[in-house]
Amino acid sequence: MVLTYSFRDPSLAALALTHRSAGKPNNERMEFLGDALLGAIVAEMLYETHPKATEGEMSRLRAQLVNGQALASMARELELGEQLKLGSGELKSGGFRRDSILADAFEALVAAVYLDGGFDACRQTVRTLFADRVAALPRSSKDAKTRLQEWLQAQGWPLPQYDLVATEGEEHARTFEVSCMIGEPVSVTASGRGSSRRLAEQDAAELVLTRLAVAQEGH
């Protein structure tokens, strides 16, 4: 894997590869910007490639692609470790091999491309870097109830309970509201809506999956 971008201002690339242990200025501020850009560009890729995925599914897929470990491994493929500027302490302790330092440099480099060449250049660079990984994602995902069930079983947690809460509207345009509840060891309830009971259950399961994902990220 190579970076398909040539910097007009190489000092931006150098700054992106300067870790805070080397003093100031360093890549910390760029990392903030790069993280946000990466999130948006990968979000758009998933929006395009997964037209039927829900918000929750896209959010989980993005977390698979954009996390410290994944970005560190991309940084290694780009051989960023060898180019990092580190303070003497981090140098001695092998900081150029640390996931967090590599992932931060990768994010900062994305910001550097944006600052040097603008959004289109940054978007094209990120899309090229992530193309294979996005293409390798599962396409037709399982339905939300199945995914929730499999996830709960993998944790060894009890299965969810679905209850019809309400039906609304005329006979020919009825809306069903169903709650999905898991009680232990974490209590999460969500209610979903749909034009059939089955669709409302899927909707509720999807919401519970999203909340479980959010709760996990918090840990």
Place this chain on the structure above:
Amino acid sequence: MVLTYSFRDPSLAALALTHRSAGKPNNERMEFLGDALLGAIVAEMLYETHPKATEGEMSRLRAQLVNGQALASMARELELGEQLKLGSGELKSGGFRRDSILADAFEALVAAVYLDGGFDACRQTVRTLFADRVAALPRSSKDAKTRLQEWLQAQGWPLPQYDLVATEGEEHARTFEVSCMIGEPVSVTASGRGSSRRLAEQDAAELVLTRLAVAQEGH
């Protein structure tokens, strides 16, 4: 406040204002994309307007600007509530006034501008919408030790303890490493670096602030 963008394809704007209670298609997928774009565009504004802010400070400033309540209030200024398409249940229960529904519509609208007009149009629209709010942010922020102390006092928590952990390097280019520890009721320790003990303490305090902010978001 008005939206300074005219849609070429008004159906994208209409979709952005269609809540899931009205059935499918709705604005949920667009909200995912809009949230990410908003994060990146506001990150860039802060990167430009706060050249001395650390990553942690920019992250906190962005959370002040981009959160459910703030976006809902912007949605109200744009009178999005009146234009929302809601299912009958949400209509009856006044869903057009709910913060979460309004904030989601605002985010979806940002994505709709992107899909309709491209990144530059979206960026310009968001920058115009946020200009006053960004300008109103505190400029010269207090140093990290002061902010950490004030934050801990506001919670009624004990003050942090700073300890010199190590010094590295030659006399004329020494690096100090200082740990900052809070013990109760939450235990957080971080170590910071700097060319003086004072700078290393600031750095450590900043890291503790960032971790406290992350822990808070998880709740």
